[in-house]
Amino acid sequence: MATATAPFLPTPPAATMVLLRQQGVAAPSETDLAQAENLPAAAFAARYPTRTELLRHALQLDLERQKLDHVRLYQVFPSAVERLFGLIGYSITDLAATSPQYLADLRQHAPAWELLQDHLAAYSSPQLQQLLNDGIRQGLFRSDINIQLVTIIIVQQLGIVLTPNIFPPMASSAEIFRSVFLYYIRGLCTDEGARQAAGHFARM
8 A cells, every 4th residue: 555655556467568568569479478368379369360459458458457546546645636646656667667669669559559549538638637626626736727738738748758769768668757747747736735745756
């Protein structure tokens, strides 16, 4: 359980997603992927004739895993600013073992990339808008921010994180995520919001 000194920990991704995140979409062997899916080789080949279909399936399951984790996270953190920083910390931890190759591969497989974009539009954007609204009502985010514009900016920042070849190869996905999001969102906070966020910020 998350505490003042320990971050909220993600549920581990499924075995297939672990392989894809660590190695990229093309690198894992058919044998390793079939084993991760707990399928005989022939059944695996029949179910997933292309890596694109496998990636879309694995991503769909992973997005559902993240949604369930968000429900748990909201039960731990009561205020909007804690929830937003908790979500950022969650994403940093969740991305820690993700290779830049996987992020680059997402864009090359249109069905998976479109699934992610649909998720951002239908789930992430409304989630952010609600958190910003709640935070303003709670006196934790500045009342003069434009919620619609700030939501768009944060979602577009995620697009930067997912764009290959922008950042140096030695930069980890988690470090990029931290650098892109944390300082911007801290600037949205009131003094009370910044106080609540301080513990989260120090751990990231």
